[in-house]
Amino acid sequence: MKFYIAAFCVVGGLLFSAPLALLAEEAPPSIKLLPVVSRDILSMVPFSRSLKSPVFLTHAGDQSGRLFIVEQSGTIRILDRGRLLDVPFLDIKERVLFRGEQGLLGLAFHSEYRRNGRFFVNYTRKNDGATVIAEYRRSDLENRAGREERVLVLIPQPYPNHNGGMILFGPDGYLYIGMGDGGSQGDPQNRAQDKDELLGKLLRIDVNSRVPYGIPEDNPYVRGEERPEIFAKGLRNPWRFSFDRETGDLWLADVGQDKWEEVNIVRKGGNYGWRVMEGLHCFSLQEPCSKENFIPPVLEYDHQGGRCSIIGGYVYRGKANPALVGVYIYGDYCSGEIFSVRTAAGGRVVGEPRVLKTNAAISSFGEDDTGEIYMVDRKGAVYQLASGSK
Secondary structure, three states: OOOOOOOOOEEEEEEEEEEEEEOOOOOOOEEEEEEOOOOHHHHHHOOOOOOOOOOEEEEEOOOOOEEEEOOOEEEEEEEEEOOOOOOOOOOOOOOOOOEEEOOOEEEEEOOOOOOOOEEEEEEEEEOOEEEEEEEEEEEEOOOOOOOOOEEEEEEOOOOOOOOOOOOEEEEOOOOOEOOOOOOOOOOOOOHHOOOOOOOOOEEEOOOOOOOEEEEOOOOOOOOOOOOOOOEOOOOOOOOOEEEOOOOOOOOEEOOOOEEEEEEEOOOOOOOOOOEEEEEEOOHHHHHHOOOOOOOOOOEEOOHHHOOOOOEEEOOEEEEEHHOOEEEEEEEOOOOEEEEEEHHHHHHEEEEEEEEOOOOOOEEEEEEEEOOOEEEEEEOOOEEEEEEEEO
16 A cells, blocks of 8 residues: 555555545445346346346436436336336437447436426437437326437547547536547547547536527636537546535546546536546656646546446435445446545545445446435446445
């Protein structure tokens, strides 16, 4: 175990910023996994086909208790009171390019979904791999979506990887869109820093004004010096991000390249460094570098032990597990590890992270209506997280 005395602490390959005075505080509690959808459970449910490459889970905000599970091939399934419905809520496989990192990648329900039936998806288009942000609506059947699509955003993708994929409504009512740098390696065209590109950025748009969308008046570049949709920049592949339900802090995990994975607390107009920086470090193609204009991550970790790709999670604000309140939970796709670390005001991390080793290919975390957190295993399973031993 190594310590950097001045500002950062390294524990088990994870590095996070924290004042040394806080390092003695209580570590987060241990976590256990409760099966929600697994091969064993599915075998006992007649006529229910298994999940295929699930990559996200969310709720509709309608207090129905239903969970909506995104399958990368282009379908959305419903888990209703523990039963995985066989007929998809939405099936757009004919529109989706499903290959590698491409596919149906994100889902967000409008805050007024119960009233207006509006929801939004993020997918890569079949003919050319472009990112599509599109709106759909609930049909007359509660568990089925309509077929009519309205495209809001279309962003060409120069390479098949680093598509981002997350879309999420913030507490301000605007839609946030995570865009990767467009792919290849090392962001060869430096798109994440290009003011005229939407790639390598976090976007924020208003889906309630104008067609296809409006620009929030307080977006940082509404006066035209950069693309007005841009909320923050300097991102490599922001696969998953979330808002803390209590503080409103935006926790964004950015997938690294060869050495470092990172988590950022995103501020309006912030620049998070890629491709000049990878985590807290000069990226190899850019050494030496200046760090002056970039906001550093609040935590990072290296690739030891088979780690390779960070999966952003949530700050727990549910009620079923009081010991977990205020704990940020995230993971790694390759190692199957789940990390948990306590948080403090302003998006600081406190103390040493706990690590739970699993054999899952963690593709995402998700929340239900009540703030309980779930882990999605791309192999076809879903688990609820709870405090306690393994």
